[in-house]
Structures are given as C-alpha cells and as structure tokens.
C-alpha cells in the first residue's frame with residue numbers, strides 16, 4: 494500500500510532537439526513516497542528540500558496525479574485516494590527536470606499501487622499535465638526520459654509518440670548548475686517563433702545525426718550533432734559564463750556541450766568516465782572565475 498521511488502533528473506533538448514529530445518541521469522534525483530489512503534482524491538502531505546505549494550491543484554506532482562486519478566477512476570471506480578511525500582534533491586529552476594521528476598514520480602507511483610493499468614508511455618501524457626503548472630506548456634522532453642530511462646525522442650505530440658533509445662555504454666553527462674534561477678516560462682519567452690529555413694535545415698540534420706549516433710554508438714557523430722543554432726543563441730544570454738564554460742568543456746574532450754533544458758544548468762556529454770571527470774574539473778575551474786556559486790554533477794546516462 495506504499496511505494497518509495499527514486500525520480501531521476503533529466504536533460505531536455507540535448508542542444509538540437511528543443512522539446513523533443515531528453516535523457517535520464519542515473520544518479521541524480523528526488524525521492525517520493527506514495528501511499529494509499531482511505532480518503533478519496535490526491536493529497537500532498539510532505540515536501541522536504543524545497544519551498545513548493547502543498548495544494549494539490551498548484552503542485553506539479555498533484556496536478557499530474559489528479560489527471561491520472563480522474564482517468565483511472567473513470568475506468569474503474571475506487572473508494573480510496575493517495576498521499577504523496579516529496580523529498581527534493583533536484584533544485585527547482587535548475588534546468589535538470591525538477592518539476593518533471595515530481596510529476597513523473599507521482600503518476601508512476603500511483604500506477605504501480607493500482608497494479609499498472611497504464612503503460613509507461615501512457616503515463617507520459619499524465620505527467621505532461623504537471624509540466625504545464627511549472628512552465629506554462631505541455632512538453633514531454635523531461636517527463637519521457639524520467640519515466641522511460643535512457644534517451645527519448647518525442648516523434649510527435651499529436652498524438653503523443655515517444656521513442657526510447659538505449660544509451661551508448663560509455664556515455665556520461667557532466668552538469669554544472671549555477672545558483673541562479675531561470676524560470677522555464679521566461680526562457681521560453683525569449684525564443685523567436687519564426688525560424689529561418691537555413692537554421693531549420695541545420696537543426697533537423699543534427700537531430701537525425703544525433704539519433705543515428707546514439708543507435709550506432711558513434712561518439713564522433715554524437716559530438717558533431719550536439720549543435721543548436723535556434724535556441725541556444727537566444728537563451729545563453731540568461732546564463733552568465735555560458736560561452737567560456739562550454740569552450741573549456743570542449744577543449745578538455747567533451748563530445749558536445751549546451752544548455753540543459755531551459756537552463757541555467759550547462760551540460761556536457763563525454764565518452765568515458767575519465768574524460769567526464771576531466772571535463773567536470775575544467776568546467777568548475779572555468780566557472781569559479783564567474784563568481785556565481787554552483788554545484789556539479791557527473792552521471793552515467
């Protein structure tokens with residue numbers, strides 16, 4: 494009647510794949526405890542590690558859980574509800590899927606307690622409802638890798654079509670999280686809805702290249718494809734020290750580097766743990782000069 498969950502952090506976009514690509518970080522994440530309660534409905538009973546709303550309708554986990562609960566109970570009526578405890582390790586507004594981890598965890602946990610009436614891919618749809626509360630838009634590029642693991646591609650949104658790709662064996666991610674908050678809604682507001690055709694051509698070439706590189710474990714191709722000519726040029730202005738940190742990551746052997754999700758976190762992908770450690774060291778050296786406190790993560794993908 495109770496389940497304890499690890500809810501992983503994620504990197505959305507992966508440079509070229511705005512709103513469609515994401516990957517799951519194996520070693521960074523929140524914890525949640527979800528239990529059945531005799532009272533109907535969804536209640537958030539505890540939040541540790543972040544100052545977030547306890548009201549179900551204002552909390553990303555609550556909204557996602559409610560979307561799930563309403564659909565599940567319309568199929569088969571039940572006379573109990575669920576309580577959710579959230580232990581946040583992923584900082585809100587950090588760009589590594591803090592809200593998504595909560596939304597995905599809530600629907601995953603309740604689904605398990607109900608005997609899995611929905612597939613993991615179906616759960617993505619409910620978790621996306623929580624994302625709206627955090628960012629004002631329904632995107633699946635964090636919740637999909639959080640629920641499915643590995644790398645995910647949202648091939649289409651209407652209807653939702655998510656493809657999971659196994660992570661290449663030696664792929665590691667380094668994440669530098671500057672301690673400033675960038676709200677996803679603000680980072681979306683700086684974007685230009687009109688894209689010159691030549692930029693679109695570069696971008697979709699890179700998305701195809703990245704997918705091909707992941708499937709064939711071609712690290713050089715993965716590196717060449719980690720380029721973003723549409724979103725990064727506009728968003729990097731919100732992140733002090735972005736260019737310098739990316740440059741140092743690349744100089745020290747990263748396959749590629751960019752903005753993690755909506756930022757401000759900066760990520761680098763690396764082949765092998767040793768290179769990832771070297772890149773993490775170079776990025777932190779580089780960021781110390783900027784004078785903004787930060788923390789670093791290194792994770793297998």
Ligand code: HSE
Pocket residue numbers: 505506511512513628632634635677680681754755
């Ligand atoms: N794809 C989203 C964005 C991820 O970049 O705005 C952030 O939640």
